[in-house]
Amino acid sequence: MLSLTESLVDKLNYHGKTYQLDLAFDTVLKFYELLDDDNLEDSEKISVAFEMFMGFTPDDADFAIAVFQKINQYIAKQPYGDEGEPNVDGNGQAVTPQKYYSFTQDAEAIYASFREQYGINLLQERGKLHWDEFKALFAGLGPNTYFQRIVEIRTRDTSKLEGQALNDTLKSQQYYELNENKTEKAREQQFTGFMNTLKAWAQS
Structure with missing residues (x-):
C-alpha cells in the first residue's frame, strides 16, 4: 500500500534472505489476466507467475506458497479496510457486490x-x-x-x-x-484455486 513516508515495496524477505519483486502495475495486471487465461493449466500459471514477479521458479515448496500468499495479500490491500457489513438478499444470504x-x-x-x-x-x-x-x-x-x-x-x-x-x-x-x-468473491475463489494447485504441486 502506498506510503508517503516509506519507500515503495519492491522486495520480499523470507527466512533472512531478500528477494527482488517486480511490482510494476503492468506486471500485476498481467497476473490478473493470467488467472483468467483458460488456455493454461494452473500448473503452467504457477511457473509463469513466478517468472513475472521474481524472474525464476523456486524449488522450495514452502517458499513458493509463502511468497504467493504475501504477494496476493499485498496487491489486494486497500487503504480504507473493508466495506462494512456484507449485503444480504431476501433469504439472508450474503450478496457479493x-x-x-x-x-x-x-x-x-x-x-x-x-x-x-x-x-x-x-x-x-x-x-x-x-x-x-x-x-x-x-x-x-x-x-x-x-x-x-x-x-x-x-x-x-x-x-x-x-x-x-x-x-x-x-x-x-x-x-x-x-x-x-467478476466479483470480489469470484476473484478470491480464483486465487484459492491457484493456491490449491500450488500446494498440490508442492506436495508432489
Missing part, C-alpha cells in the same frame, strides 16, 4: 483517462509505474473522465427512468456491458 469495471476490457478507457487527468501515458510507464502508484491514481480518477463515465452508466439506477431516457440508458448499459462480470 458486482464489479463494474475490467482492467482488460476497459483498458482503452483507463489509458485515455490517465492521459486526460494526469497527462500520464501508461504505455510508456510499463515496467516503471509501481502498482501502489497506479492503484492510487486509478482510485482518484474524476467523474468526468472517460472511464468513470462508463462506470456511471453501468451503475446508473433505471428504476425511476421512463420513456426515451430509460431507452437511451438501457442501450448505453448494453453497449458498455462487461463481457464477464
Whole structure:
C-alpha cells in the first residue's frame, strides 16, 4: 500500500534472505489476466507467475506458497479496510457486490483517462509505474473522465427512468456491458484455486 513516508515495496524477505519483486502495475495486471487465461493449466500459471514477479521458479515448496500468499495479500490491500457489513438478499444470504469495471476490457478507457487527468501515458510507464502508484491514481480518477463515465452508466439506477431516457440508458448499459462480470468473491475463489494447485504441486 502506498506510503508517503516509506519507500515503495519492491522486495520480499523470507527466512533472512531478500528477494527482488517486480511490482510494476503492468506486471500485476498481467497476473490478473493470467488467472483468467483458460488456455493454461494452473500448473503452467504457477511457473509463469513466478517468472513475472521474481524472474525464476523456486524449488522450495514452502517458499513458493509463502511468497504467493504475501504477494496476493499485498496487491489486494486497500487503504480504507473493508466495506462494512456484507449485503444480504431476501433469504439472508450474503450478496457479493458486482464489479463494474475490467482492467482488460476497459483498458482503452483507463489509458485515455490517465492521459486526460494526469497527462500520464501508461504505455510508456510499463515496467516503471509501481502498482501502489497506479492503484492510487486509478482510485482518484474524476467523474468526468472517460472511464468513470462508463462506470456511471453501468451503475446508473433505471428504476425511476421512463420513456426515451430509460431507452437511451438501457442501450448505453448494453453497449458498455462487461463481457464477464467478476466479483470480489469470484476473484478470491480464483486465487484459492491457484493456491490449491500450488500446494498440490508442492506436495508432489
